[in-house]
Amino acid sequence: MQSQNARQDIILSALFSVAVLTMPIWLQPIGAAYPDLMQKFAIFGLFAIGFNILFGFTGYLSFGHAAFLGVGSYTAVWSFKLLTMNVIPAVIFGTLMAGIFAALIGFISLRRSGIYFSILTLAFAQMSYNLAYSVLTPITNGETGLQLRQQDPRVIDQALGVVPEAGLPVTNLFGFEMQGYTGFYFCAILLIIGFIIALRIARSPFGMMLSAIKSNQNRLNYIGVNTRPYTLAAFVISGMYAGLAGSLMAVTDPLAGAERMQWTASGEVVLMTILGGAGTLLGPVLGAAIIKYFENIFSSFHEAALLSAFDFLPDWLAEPVASVLGLFVGEGWHLTLGAVFMLIVIFMPGGVIEGLNKLVSLVRRRPDDTAPAAVQQPHSAE
Amino acid sequence: MSILQVKGVHKNFAGLRALNDVNLTVEEGSVHAIIGPNGAGKSTLLNCFVGRLEPDTGSVDFNGTSLLGLAPHEINQAGVCRVFQTPEIFGDLTLVENVMIPTLATRDGAFKLNGWDRVDHQAEITEKAEHLLEDVNLIDKKDMKADFLSRGDKRRLELAMCLVQDPKLLLLDEPTAGMSRGDTNDTIDLLKRIGERGITKIVIEHDMHVVFSLAHRISVMAQGTIIAEGAPEEIKGDQRVRDAYLGGAHL
Ligand SMILES: Nc1ncnc2c1ncn2[C@@H]1O[C@H](COP(=O)(O)OP(=O)(O)OP(=O)(O)O)[C@@H](O)[C@H]1O
Numbered sequence: 059m060q061s062q063n064a065r066q067d068i069i070l071s072a073l074f075s076v077a078v079l080t081m082p083i084w085l086q087p088i089g090a091a092y093p094d095l096m097q098k099f100a101i102f103g104l105f106a107i108g109f110n111i112l113f114g115f116t117g118y119l120s121f122g123h124a125a126f127l128g129v130g131s132y133t134a135v136w137s138f139k140l141l142t143m144n145v146i147p148a149v150i151f152g153t154l155m156a157g158i159f160a161a162l163i164g165f166i167s168l169r170r171s172g173i174y175f176s177i178l179t180l181a182f183a184q185m186s187y188n189l190a191y192s193v194l195t196p197i198t199n200g201e202t203g204l205q206l207r208q209q210d211p212r213v214i215d216q217a218l219g220v221v222p223e224a225g226l227p228v229t230n231l232f233g234f235e236m237q238g239y240t241g242f243y244f245c246a247i248l249l250i251i252g253f254i255i256a257l258r259i260a261r262s263p264f265g266m267m268l269s270a271i272k273s274n275q276n277r278l279n280y281i282g283v284n285t286r287p288y289t290l291a292a293f294v295i296s297g298m299y300a301g302l303a304g305s306l307m308a309v310t311d312p313l314a315g316a317e318r319m320q321w322t323a324s325g326e327v328v329l330m331t332i333l334g335g336a337g338t339l340l341g342p343v344l345g346a347a348i349i350k351y352f353e354n355i356f357s358s359f360h361e362a363a364l365l366s367a368f369d370f371l372p373d374w375l376a377e378p379v380a381s382v383l384g385l386f387v388g389e390g391w392h393l394t395l396g397a398v399f400m401l402i403v404i405f406m407p408g409g410v411i412e413g414l415n416k417l418v419s420l421v422r423r424r425p426d427d428t429a430p431a432a433v434q435q436p437h438s439a440e
Numbered sequence: 441m442s443i444l445q446v447k448g449v450h451k452n453f454a455g456l457r458a459l460n461d462v463n464l465t466v467e468e469g470s471v472h473a474i475i476g477p478n479g480a481g482k483s484t485l486l487n488c489f490v491g492r493l494e495p496d497t498g499s500v501d502f503n504g505t506s507l508l509g510l511a512p513h514e515i516n517q518a519g520v521c522r523v524f525q526t527p528e529i530f531g532d533l534t535l536v537e538n539v540m541i542p543t544l545a546t547r548d549g550a551f552k553l554n555g556w557d558r559v560d561h562q563a564e565i566t567e568k569a570e571h572l573l574e575d576v577n578l579i580d581k582k583d584m585k586a587d588f589l590s591r592g593d594k595r596r597l598e599l600a601m602c603l604v605q606d607p608k609l610l611l612l613d614e615p616t617a618g619m620s621r622g623d624t625n626d627t628i629d630l631l632k633r634i635g636e637r638g639i640t641k642i643v644i645e646h647d648m649h650v651v652f653s654l655a656h657r658i659s660v661m662a663q664g665t666i667i668a669e670g671a672p673e674e675i676k677g678d679q680r681v682r683d684a685y686l687g688g689a690h691l
C-alpha cells in the first residue's frame with residue numbers, strides 16, 4: 059500500500075512530463091503552441107510552484123516574491139556579461155543569489171506571521187524595486203534595464219576562444235542556441251524537475267511539518283518542533299524557484315529591468331496560485347498557464363477588432379458595446395483578470411483544481427453512493 | 441526521587457495575582473492531581489512549566505535543570521508534553537498525520553531538512569501512530585480530518601499525540617472534559633495503563649471520580665496558591681478543602 063502511493067506519484071510525474079513536453083502538439087488547437095508563449099507557461103509555472111511551497115504548504119502569504127524573480131534575472135544577465143553566454147552558470151547563480159536574498163528577507167519577515175508577514179515582504183520587495191530602479195544603477199542600469207553589450211568581458215568564453223560574432227551574442231547551452239524550441243525545451247525540463255522536487259517535498263517528513271505549520275503552529279511548538287527554521291527553509295526554497303524563473307526569463311530574453319520586481323508581479327503569482335488551487339501540486343502550474351494564455355489573447359485585442367466583431371449590431375449599439383468591452387481588453391486586460399479572479403474566489407475557493415475534482419466526483423458518483431464526502435478525505439491534494 | 445520542583449512561583453496579570461508563591465514537588469512515576477475552583481490558577485501554573493509563560497519570580501526545575509527561559513520546543517524535547525484545556529490539534533490533517541507529526545518530532549529533533557525522503561516509506565512512523573490511535577480507540581477514524589471529531593475525541597487524539605512521544609512528564613489539563621461517562625472510564629483505564637510505563641503525570645481535573653481513581657497525590661489550589669496537599673484520603677477529609685472547593689457534596 060505504501061509503495062502504491064509512490065507508484066501513483068511516479069505515474070503523476072510521468073504524466074506531467076509527457077504533458078509538458080508535448081505542449082507543442084496539444085496546444086495547437088487553441089493557438090498557443092509557439093515557443094515564446096510556452097516558455098512563459100514553463101517559467102511562470104516554476105515561479106508559481108515555488109510560491110506554492112511557501113504559501114500553499116506553509117500558509118505564509120508573501121507579497122514580495124517578484125523581488126527574487128528580479129534578483130534571478132539580474133544575476134543571470136551579469137553571468138552572461140561577465141562569464142559566459144552558456145546558460146548553466148546563469149541559471150545556477152541566479153537561483154543561488156535569489157536563495158541568499160530570500161534567506162535575508164525571510165529571516166526578518168518571518169518574525170511575524172499573517173498580515174504583518176505579508177506587509178513586511180511587500181515592503182522589502184518595494185525597497186528592492188526602488189534600489190534596482192535608481193540607487194543601484196551601476197549594477198542594474200536603472201530605468202533602461204540591464205542589457206548585453208558586444209564588448210562585455212565574458213571571461214570564460216574568451217578563455218575558451220569563442221569568437222565574437224557581429225551583433226549581440228546569443229545565450230546557449232554548450233553551443234545550442236536558446237531560441238525557439240530549444241529555449242522552450244530547456245525551460246520545460248527545468249519545470250519538470252521543479253515539479254518533481256515539489257512533489258517530493260510534499261510527501262516528505264519536512265513537507266508534513268510544513269502542513270502542520272499551516273494548520274496549527276502553536277501545537278507544533280509544544281510537541282518539540284522549532285517552526286522558525288522550517289518556515290525559513292520553505293521561504294528560501296520558494297525564493298530559489300523564483301530566482302530560477304527569473305534567470306530563465308533572462309535566458310530566453312537576456313535583459314533585466316526593475317519592473318520585474320514590482321508589486322504587480324508579486325501579486326500576479328498570488329493570483330496564479332490561488333486561481334489554480336493553493337496547496338495542490340498541479341494547481342499553480344495550471345493557474346500560471348491559464349493567466350499567461352488569457353493575457354496573451356486579451357492583451358492583443360483592441361477596440362477596432364471589437365468593433366468589427368460586433369459588425370452585425372446596428373451602429374448605435376455596436377459602438378457603446380465595443381467601447382465598454384474595450385475596457386476589458388488590451389491594456390485593460392487586468393480588469394478581466396480581476397473579475398475572473400473574484401468569480402473564482404467566490405464560487406471556487408479551492409481554485410480550478412478543486413473545481414475539476416468536484417466535477418470528477420460528480421461524474422463518478424453512483425446513485426447508491428451515500429457516504430458523506432466530507433468524512434473521507436483521501437490524501438489526494440491534486 | 442522528584443522529577444519536577446517548583447519553588448516560590450509568582451505570576452501577576454495586570455494586578456491580578458494569578459499565582460502566589462506556589463511550591464510543588466512531583467515524584468517521578470507518580471500521578472499528581474491538581475484540583476481547585478475555576479480561576480484558581482491551575483492552567484496558568486502549567487503554562488509556566490511549558491514555556492508559554494515566564495513566572496515573575498521563583499524557579500521551575502525539571503530533572504535537576506531549570507526550565508525557565510527555554511522555548512516550548514526545547515522543553516518538549518527535554519521530555520515534557522502537554523495536553524491543553526482547549527484541544528490543540530492539527531485540524532486540517534488526518535488523525536494518523538496528527539499522531540505521525542509528534543512521532544517525527546521526537547525522532548528528528550526540533551528541525552530536520554529531510555525534504556527528499558518519503559514519509560510513507562517510513563513504516564515505523566505510521567505503525568507507531570496507528571498503534572497509539574488504537575490505544576485511544578480512534579483507529580476507525582484514522583483517515584478522517586481531525587476537525588470533524590467531537591470535543592472528547594479531539595482530547596483523546598491530543599492525548600495520543602503526547603503519548604506517542606513517550607514523555608518523561610505528561611501534563612494533562614482536564615483530559616476528560618467533554619467526554620461521555622464511558623469515554624471517561626476508557627481514558628482512566630488508558631492513563632492507568634500508561635502509568636505502568638512509568639510516565640509521570642500531572643492531571644488537572646474537575647471530575648473527582650477521575651481524580652480519585654488515578655492520583656497518588658493531590659494538591660488543592662485556590663486563588664493562586666496551594667492550600668492543601670496530601671494523599672487522596674487526607675484530602676478527602678481536609679476541612680479547608682471542603683470549604684474552598686468541594687463543598688462537601690462532591691465527595
Ligand atoms: N494570559 C492571561 N492574561 C490575563 N489574565 C489571565 C491570563 N491567563 C489567565 N488569567 C487569569 O488568571 C486566573 C487564573 O486562570 P487559570 O486559567 O489559570 O485558571 P484555572 O485554574 O485553570 O481555571 P479553570 O478551572 O476554569 O480552567 C483567572 O482569573 C484568569 O482570568
Ligand SMILES: [Mg+2]
Binds near residue numbers: 484
Ligand atoms: Mg484551566
